[in-house]
Amino acid sequence: MNACGMRCRxxxxxxxxxxxxxxxxxxxxxxxxQPDKVRGFLDLTAWDPSLAFVMGGALVTYxxxxxxxxxxxxxxxxxxxxxxxTRRDLDLPLIVGSALFGVGWGLAGACPxxxxxxAASGNGGALLFVGSMLVGMWMFSRTSRS
Amino acid sequence: MSxxxxxLAGGVMIGVAAALLLLTHGxxxxxxxxxxxxxxxxxxxxxxxxxxxxxxxxxxxxGGLLAPAAVGGASAPLAxxxxxxVGFGARYGSGCTSGHGxxxxxxLSRRSLVAVAVFMSTGAIAxxxxxxxx
Numbered sequence: 219m220n221a222c223g224m225r226c227r228x229x230x231x232x233x234x235x236x237x238x239x240x241x242x243x244x245x246x247x248x249x250x251x252q253p254d255k256v257r258g259f260l261d262l263t264a265w266d267p268s269l270a271f272v273m274g275g276a277l278v279t280y281x282x283x284x285x286x287x288x289x290x291x292x293x294x295x296x297x298x299x300x301x302x303x304t305r306r307d308l309d310l311p312l313i314v315g316s317a318l319f320g321v322g323w324g325l326a327g328a329c330p331x332x333x334x335x336x337a338a339s340g341n342g343g344a345l346l347f348v349g350s351m352l353v354g355m356w357m358f359s360r361t362s363r364s
Numbered sequence: 365m366s367x368x369x370x371x372l373a374g375g376v377m378i379g380v381a382a383a384l385l386l387l388t389h390g391x392x393x394x395x396x397x398x399x400x401x402x403x404x405x406x407x408x409x410x411x412x413x414x415x416x417x418x419x420x421x422x423x424x425x426x427g428g429l430l431a432p433a434a435v436g437g438a439s440a441p442l443a444x445x446x447x448x449x450v451g452f453g454a455r456y457g458s459g460c461t462s463g464h465g466x467x468x469x470x471x472l473s474r475r476s477l478v479a480v481a482v483f484m485s486t487g488a489i490a491x492x493x494x495x496x497x498x
Contacts, residue, residue, distance in 0.1 A: 230388065230389070230412065231411060231412065231415040232415075233384065233388040233389070234385065234388065234389055234411075234412040234413075234415035234416045234419070235415040235416065235418050235419040235422070236384065236419060237381050237382075237384040237385040237388065237389075237393070237416055237419060238381070238415065238416035238417060238418060238419020238420045238421075238422075238423070239419035239420070239422050239423045240377055240380060240381035240384065240419070240423075241377075241378055241381035241382065241385075241393060241416075241419065241420060241423070241462075242419060242420040242421075242422070242423025242424055242427070243377055243423045243427070244374045244375065244376070244377030244378035244379075244380075244381055245374065245378065245423070246374070246423060246424075246427040246431065246434045246435070247370055247373055247374035247377060247434075248370060248371050248373070248374020248375055248377075248378065249367060249370060249371055249374065249434070250374065251424075251427070251434055251435050251436065252434065252435070252436040253436050253437060253438045254436060255367075257491045257494070257495070260484075260487045260488045260490070260491035260492070261488070261491040261492050261494070261495040262488055262491075262492045263492055263495050263496060264495060266367075268366075268367045268368045268371045269371055270371075271368050271371035271372040271375055272371045272372075272374055272375040272378070273375065273461070273465050273466065274372075274375060275371070275372040275373070275374070275375025275376045275378075275379060276375040276376070276378040276379040276382070276462075276465075276466045277375075277379065277465070277466055277469055277470050278379070279375070279376045279378075279379025279380060279383070280378075280379040280380075280382045280383055280466050280467060280470045281379075281470035283379065283380065283383035284382075284383050284386050284467075284470060284471075287383065287386055287387050288386075291387075293390065294386065294387060294388055294389055294390030294391075295387060295388045295389075296388055296389055296412075297389055297390045297391075299390060300386070300390035301390050301391050301392070302390075302392065302471075303392065303458075303468070303473065303475075305458075305475060306473075306474060306475065307475070308474065308475060308478055311456050311457065311458070312457050312458060312475055312478060312479055313457075313478065313479075313482055314456060314457070315452075315453045315454070315455070315456030315457020315458065315479075316453065316457040316464070316478070316479040316480075316482035316483040316486075317453070317457075317482050317483065317486045318449050318452060318453030318456065318457070318486075319449065319450055319453030319454050319456075319457055319460060319483050319486075320453070320482060320483030320484065320485065320486030320487035320488075320489075320490065321446075321449050321453070321486050321487070321489075321490040322445070322446040322447065322448065322449025322450035322451075322453055322490075323446065323449075323450055323461070323483065323487045323490070324446075324486065324487040324488065324489065324490025324491035324492075324494065325438070325442050325445055325446040325449070325490050325491070325494060326438045326442050326443050326445070326446020326447060326450065327436075327438055327442075327446070327491070328437075328438065328443075328446065328447075328450070329395075329450055329454075329460050329461045329462075330395040330396045330399060330450065330451075330454060330460050330461075330462075331395040331420065331460075331461070331462055333447070333450070334395070334399075334417065334420050334421065334424065335420050335421075335423055335424035335427065335435070336424060336435045336436065336437055337424065338420065338421040338422070338423070338424025338425050338428065339424045339425060339427055339428020339429075339432070339435045340428055341428070341435050341436065341437040342437055343436070343437020343438045343439060343440065343442075343443045344435070344436075344437040344443070345437070346437070346438075346440055346443040346444055346447065347437065347438060347443040347444075347446060347447040347450075348447065349447065350443065350444045350445075350446070350447025350448045350451065351447040351448070351450050351451035352399075352403070352451060353447070353448060353451065354447060354448040354449065354450065354451025354452035354453070354455075355396070355399070355400050355403055355451040355452065355454070355455050356403060356451075357448075357451075357452055358451070358452045358455035358456055359400075359403060359404060359455070362456075
Protein backbone atom coordinates (compact mmCIF):
# COMPACT_ATOMS: atom_id res chain seq x y z
CA MET A 219 0.00 0.00 0.00
CA ASN A 220 1.40 3.39 -0.95
CA ALA A 221 1.49 6.33 1.41
CA CYS A 222 -2.08 7.41 2.15
CA GLY A 223 -2.75 11.10 1.65
CA MET A 224 -5.74 13.04 2.90
CA ARG A 225 -8.20 11.79 0.24
CA CYS A 226 -7.14 8.22 0.81
CA ARG A 227 -7.53 8.64 4.55
CA UNK A 228 -11.01 10.06 4.18
CA UNK A 229 -11.95 7.22 1.84
CA UNK A 230 -10.64 4.66 4.31
CA UNK A 231 -12.82 6.06 7.07
CA UNK A 232 -15.82 6.28 4.73
CA UNK A 233 -15.38 2.58 3.95
CA UNK A 234 -15.19 1.69 7.64
CA UNK A 235 -18.30 3.73 8.29
CA UNK A 236 -20.08 2.11 5.35
CA UNK A 237 -19.17 -1.33 6.69
CA UNK A 238 -20.60 -0.43 10.07
CA UNK A 239 -23.75 1.04 8.56
CA UNK A 240 -24.35 -2.04 6.40
CA UNK A 241 -23.64 -4.27 9.38
CA UNK A 242 -26.12 -2.33 11.48
CA UNK A 243 -28.73 -2.38 8.72
CA UNK A 244 -28.30 -6.14 8.47
CA UNK A 245 -28.83 -6.48 12.21
CA UNK A 246 -32.05 -4.46 11.95
CA UNK A 247 -33.37 -6.41 8.96
CA UNK A 248 -32.51 -9.75 10.54
CA UNK A 249 -34.40 -9.20 13.79
CA UNK A 250 -31.34 -9.43 16.00
CA UNK A 251 -32.16 -6.00 17.43
CA GLN A 252 -35.34 -7.39 18.97
CA PRO A 253 -34.53 -9.06 22.31
CA ASP A 254 -37.81 -10.97 22.24
CA LYS A 255 -36.81 -12.64 19.00
CA VAL A 256 -33.36 -13.43 20.32
CA ARG A 257 -34.74 -14.90 23.52
CA GLY A 258 -37.23 -16.82 21.42
CA PHE A 259 -34.31 -18.36 19.55
CA LEU A 260 -32.49 -19.29 22.75
CA ASP A 261 -35.51 -20.30 24.83
CA LEU A 262 -35.98 -24.02 24.30
CA THR A 263 -39.49 -24.08 25.71
CA ALA A 264 -40.82 -21.64 23.11
CA TRP A 265 -38.34 -22.15 20.31
CA ASP A 266 -38.27 -19.85 17.29
CA PRO A 267 -35.42 -21.10 15.11
CA SER A 268 -35.58 -18.37 12.46
CA LEU A 269 -32.57 -16.51 13.89
CA ALA A 270 -30.41 -19.48 12.95
CA PHE A 271 -30.68 -18.12 9.42
CA VAL A 272 -28.99 -14.92 10.54
CA MET A 273 -25.80 -16.57 11.64
CA GLY A 274 -26.06 -19.12 8.85
CA GLY A 275 -26.53 -16.47 6.19
CA ALA A 276 -23.77 -14.28 7.59
CA LEU A 277 -21.41 -17.19 8.02
CA VAL A 278 -21.76 -18.61 4.52
CA THR A 279 -21.62 -15.17 2.90
CA TYR A 280 -18.55 -14.14 4.85
CA UNK A 281 -16.85 -17.51 4.38
CA UNK A 282 -17.17 -17.30 0.60
CA UNK A 283 -16.25 -13.65 0.13
CA UNK A 284 -13.43 -13.58 2.69
CA UNK A 285 -11.79 -16.59 1.07
CA UNK A 286 -11.83 -14.86 -2.30
CA UNK A 287 -10.38 -11.71 -0.75
CA UNK A 288 -7.59 -13.51 1.09
CA UNK A 289 -6.76 -15.67 -1.92
CA UNK A 290 -6.42 -12.69 -4.24
CA UNK A 291 -4.83 -10.05 -2.06
CA UNK A 292 -1.73 -9.85 0.06
CA UNK A 293 -2.99 -6.80 1.91
CA UNK A 294 -6.21 -4.85 2.45
CA UNK A 295 -6.96 -1.58 0.67
CA UNK A 296 -6.00 0.76 3.47
CA UNK A 297 -3.56 -1.14 5.62
CA UNK A 298 -0.26 -2.90 5.12
CA UNK A 299 -1.49 -6.28 6.29
CA UNK A 300 -4.49 -8.33 7.31
CA UNK A 301 -5.02 -8.49 11.07
CA UNK A 302 -6.23 -12.03 11.52
CA UNK A 303 -6.30 -13.90 14.84
CA THR A 304 -3.50 -16.39 15.23
CA ARG A 305 -4.25 -18.12 18.50
CA ARG A 306 -5.22 -21.75 18.26
CA ASP A 307 -5.09 -22.84 21.88
CA LEU A 308 -8.12 -23.51 24.02
CA ASP A 309 -7.92 -22.06 27.50
CA LEU A 310 -10.10 -21.39 30.50
CA PRO A 311 -10.73 -17.70 29.76
CA LEU A 312 -12.15 -18.63 26.37
CA ILE A 313 -14.59 -21.05 27.96
CA VAL A 314 -15.49 -19.06 31.07
CA GLY A 315 -15.75 -15.81 29.12
CA SER A 316 -17.98 -17.39 26.50
CA ALA A 317 -20.13 -18.96 29.21
CA LEU A 318 -20.63 -15.60 30.91
CA PHE A 319 -21.28 -13.91 27.59
CA GLY A 320 -23.92 -16.50 26.76
CA VAL A 321 -25.73 -16.00 30.06
CA GLY A 322 -25.83 -12.25 29.50
CA TRP A 323 -27.05 -12.78 25.94
CA GLY A 324 -29.81 -15.11 27.09
CA LEU A 325 -30.92 -12.76 29.85
CA ALA A 326 -30.93 -9.50 27.90
CA GLY A 327 -31.61 -10.89 24.45
CA ALA A 328 -28.87 -8.67 23.10
CA CYS A 329 -25.19 -8.84 22.25
CA PRO A 330 -22.79 -5.99 21.44
CA UNK A 331 -23.71 -5.17 17.84
CA UNK A 332 -27.49 -5.26 18.15
CA UNK A 333 -27.28 -3.53 21.51
CA UNK A 334 -25.37 -0.60 20.06
CA UNK A 335 -27.72 -0.29 17.09
CA UNK A 336 -30.82 -0.43 19.29
CA ALA A 337 -29.30 2.06 21.72
CA ALA A 338 -28.66 4.50 18.88
CA SER A 339 -32.36 4.42 18.07
CA GLY A 340 -32.99 5.74 21.56
CA ASN A 341 -34.38 2.58 23.11
CA GLY A 342 -34.09 2.84 26.90
CA GLY A 343 -33.45 -0.82 27.62
CA ALA A 344 -30.79 -0.94 24.94
CA LEU A 345 -29.11 2.18 26.31
CA LEU A 346 -28.95 0.55 29.74
CA PHE A 347 -27.59 -2.60 28.15
CA VAL A 348 -24.84 -0.80 26.27
CA GLY A 349 -23.90 1.29 29.30
CA SER A 350 -23.64 -1.84 31.40
CA MET A 351 -21.74 -3.60 28.63
CA LEU A 352 -19.15 -0.84 28.61
CA VAL A 353 -18.87 -1.10 32.39
CA GLY A 354 -18.41 -4.86 32.06
CA MET A 355 -15.70 -4.36 29.44
CA TRP A 356 -14.01 -1.80 31.63
CA MET A 357 -14.18 -4.19 34.59
CA PHE A 358 -12.40 -6.80 32.51
CA SER A 359 -9.66 -4.39 31.56
CA ARG A 360 -9.11 -3.65 35.25
CA THR A 361 -8.81 -7.31 36.23
CA SER A 362 -6.44 -8.36 33.49
CA ARG A 363 -3.08 -7.22 32.27
CA SER A 364 -3.76 -7.93 28.56
CA MET B 365 -41.83 -11.76 3.74
CA SER B 366 -41.53 -14.31 6.53
CA UNK B 367 -39.21 -13.85 9.45
CA UNK B 368 -36.93 -16.57 8.05
CA UNK B 369 -36.45 -14.54 4.90
CA UNK B 370 -35.69 -11.37 6.85
CA UNK B 371 -33.28 -13.31 9.02
CA LEU B 372 -31.46 -14.65 5.97
CA ALA B 373 -31.42 -11.31 4.19
CA GLY B 374 -30.08 -9.58 7.29
CA GLY B 375 -27.51 -12.30 7.74
CA VAL B 376 -26.25 -11.90 4.18
CA MET B 377 -25.97 -8.13 4.72
CA ILE B 378 -23.94 -8.76 7.87
CA GLY B 379 -21.66 -11.15 5.99
CA VAL B 380 -21.09 -8.64 3.20
CA ALA B 381 -20.40 -5.87 5.72
CA ALA B 382 -17.86 -8.00 7.55
CA ALA B 383 -16.19 -8.89 4.26
CA LEU B 384 -16.06 -5.22 3.32
CA LEU B 385 -14.24 -4.42 6.56
CA LEU B 386 -11.81 -7.24 5.85
CA LEU B 387 -11.16 -6.05 2.30
CA THR B 388 -10.71 -2.40 3.17
CA HIS B 389 -9.06 -2.53 6.59
CA GLY B 390 -8.01 -6.15 7.02
CA UNK B 391 -9.93 -6.38 10.25
CA UNK B 392 -12.25 -8.93 11.82
CA UNK B 393 -15.77 -7.57 12.31
CA UNK B 394 -16.01 -8.60 15.94
CA UNK B 395 -18.01 -5.86 17.61
CA UNK B 396 -16.77 -6.54 21.13
CA UNK B 397 -13.18 -6.41 19.90
CA UNK B 398 -13.70 -3.23 17.91
CA UNK B 399 -15.34 -1.48 20.85
CA UNK B 400 -13.02 -3.04 23.42
CA UNK B 401 -10.02 -1.80 21.49
CA UNK B 402 -11.27 1.76 21.90
CA UNK B 403 -11.52 1.29 25.66
CA UNK B 404 -7.88 0.27 25.89
CA UNK B 405 -5.46 3.14 26.34
CA UNK B 406 -2.71 1.40 24.39
CA UNK B 407 -4.69 1.02 21.17
CA UNK B 408 -3.17 3.10 18.41
CA UNK B 409 -5.55 2.37 15.53
CA UNK B 410 -8.61 4.19 16.77
CA UNK B 411 -10.06 5.99 13.76
CA UNK B 412 -11.34 2.98 11.80
CA UNK B 413 -12.98 1.71 14.99
CA UNK B 414 -14.74 5.00 15.61
CA UNK B 415 -15.85 5.12 11.97
CA UNK B 416 -17.20 1.56 12.04
CA UNK B 417 -19.07 2.06 15.31
CA UNK B 418 -20.29 5.37 13.93
CA UNK B 419 -21.81 3.45 11.06
CA UNK B 420 -23.59 1.14 13.52
CA UNK B 421 -24.94 4.19 15.33
CA UNK B 422 -26.14 5.80 12.11
CA UNK B 423 -27.93 2.58 11.15
CA UNK B 424 -29.62 2.53 14.53
CA UNK B 425 -30.59 6.17 14.35
CA UNK B 426 -32.16 5.81 10.91
CA GLY B 427 -33.65 2.42 11.74
CA GLY B 428 -35.28 3.78 14.84
CA LEU B 429 -36.92 6.48 12.74
CA LEU B 430 -37.97 4.32 9.79
CA ALA B 431 -38.86 1.08 11.52
CA PRO B 432 -39.22 1.50 15.28
CA ALA B 433 -40.76 -1.95 15.63
CA ALA B 434 -37.48 -3.47 14.53
CA VAL B 435 -35.80 -2.30 17.70
CA GLY B 436 -36.33 -3.42 21.24
CA GLY B 437 -34.76 -3.47 24.66
CA ALA B 438 -34.89 -5.62 27.75
CA SER B 439 -36.32 -4.54 31.08
CA ALA B 440 -33.91 -2.61 33.29
CA PRO B 441 -32.70 -5.44 35.58
CA LEU B 442 -32.10 -7.81 32.66
CA ALA B 443 -30.50 -5.10 30.54
CA UNK B 444 -28.05 -4.25 33.32
CA UNK B 445 -27.24 -7.80 34.38
CA UNK B 446 -27.08 -8.96 30.78
CA UNK B 447 -24.98 -6.01 29.70
CA UNK B 448 -22.41 -6.52 32.44
CA UNK B 449 -22.09 -10.21 31.62
CA VAL B 450 -21.93 -9.62 27.87
CA GLY B 451 -19.29 -6.92 28.22
CA PHE B 452 -17.08 -8.77 30.66
CA GLY B 453 -17.62 -12.16 29.05
CA ALA B 454 -16.93 -11.02 25.50
CA ARG B 455 -13.60 -9.48 26.47
CA TYR B 456 -12.65 -12.39 28.70
CA GLY B 457 -13.61 -14.89 26.02
CA SER B 458 -11.96 -12.90 23.22
CA GLY B 459 -15.08 -12.41 21.15
CA CYS B 460 -18.82 -12.40 20.71
CA THR B 461 -21.42 -13.58 18.19
CA SER B 462 -19.94 -11.60 15.30
CA GLY B 463 -16.28 -12.22 16.06
CA HIS B 464 -16.48 -15.88 16.98
CA GLY B 465 -19.79 -16.82 15.42
CA UNK B 466 -19.44 -15.27 11.99
CA UNK B 467 -15.77 -14.59 11.41
CA UNK B 468 -14.21 -17.29 13.56
CA UNK B 469 -16.45 -20.13 12.44
CA UNK B 470 -15.94 -19.23 8.79
CA UNK B 471 -12.19 -19.77 9.31
CA LEU B 472 -13.00 -23.06 11.05
CA SER B 473 -11.22 -21.73 14.11
CA ARG B 474 -11.19 -24.28 16.90
CA ARG B 475 -11.30 -21.51 19.48
CA SER B 476 -14.39 -20.05 17.89
CA LEU B 477 -16.08 -23.43 17.58
CA VAL B 478 -15.67 -23.94 21.30
CA ALA B 479 -16.70 -20.37 22.12
CA VAL B 480 -19.87 -20.59 20.03
CA ALA B 481 -20.80 -24.00 21.45
CA VAL B 482 -20.35 -22.66 24.97
CA PHE B 483 -22.22 -19.39 24.59
CA MET B 484 -25.06 -20.99 22.65
CA SER B 485 -25.44 -23.51 25.46
CA THR B 486 -25.34 -21.07 28.36
CA GLY B 487 -27.49 -18.66 26.36
CA ALA B 488 -30.12 -21.33 25.87
CA ILE B 489 -29.99 -22.25 29.56
CA ALA B 490 -30.31 -18.63 30.68
CA UNK B 491 -33.11 -17.81 28.25
CA UNK B 492 -35.02 -20.99 29.03
CA UNK B 493 -34.71 -20.50 32.79
CA UNK B 494 -35.77 -16.90 32.41
CA UNK B 495 -38.76 -18.01 30.38
CA UNK B 496 -39.70 -20.67 32.90
CA UNK B 497 -39.30 -18.42 35.92
CA UNK B 498 -41.12 -15.39 34.57
